[in-house]
Amino acid sequence: MTDDQKGSLEDRLKRLDAELAERRKEDGTEAAAEARASESRKGYAVAMKLSSEFVAAVIVGALLGYLLDHFAGTGPWGMIIFLLLGFGAGVLNVMRAAGMVASPHPVDRLAGRDPAKAGGGREETETRDDA
Numbered sequence: 001m002t003d004d005q006k007g008s009l010e011d012r013l014k015r016l017d018a019e020l021a022e023r024r025k026e027d028g029t030e031a032a033a034e035a036r037a038s039e040s041r042k043g044y045a046v047a048m049k050l051s052s053e054f055v056a057a058v059i060v061g062a063l064l065g066y067l068l069d070h071f072a073g074t075g076p077w078g079m080i081i082f083l084l085l086g087f088g089a090g091v092l093n094v095m096r097a098a099g100m101v102a103s104p105h106p107v108d109r110l111a112g113r114d115p116a117k118a119g120g121g122r123e124e125t126e127t128r129d130d131a
Contacts, residue, residue, distance in 0.1 A: 050097055054090035061086015 065082030068074060095101040 050094050053093045053097060057090030057093055058083065058086045061089065 061082045061084070062079065064086075065079035068078035068082065069076065072078065092101065
């Protein structure tokens with residue numbers, strides 16, 4: 001190899017290193033943009049879930065109120081009361097899904113059921129003989 005060829009190879013190698021460094025910077029920028037977009041998509045998904053839970057609760061309340069009014073002939077009162085109950089249930093569902101209100105404790109959920117299934121309020125322990 002001559003000195004001219006070595007010099008041209010070194011120049012090409014330097015240009016290649018500069019281009020690779022520039023591409024690596026671009027890739028880092030693209031990766032950061034993709035991470036932000038991913039977080040944004042997650043936020044939109046949560047927003048859609050929460051809003052659909054709220055709207056569904058209000059619609060169910062209104063439908064139940066309408067059906068009560070239609071079959072019982074109670075006038076607008078069934079619709080008004082069940083619409084408000086649906087609104088309250090929707091708000092509670094959204095707050096519970098967002099983590100602002102704790103879910104009921106399993107013992108509280110079982111309070112209205114058969115005491116034998118709930119354990120009768122006592123903790124049952126097993127005894128084993130390991131010896």
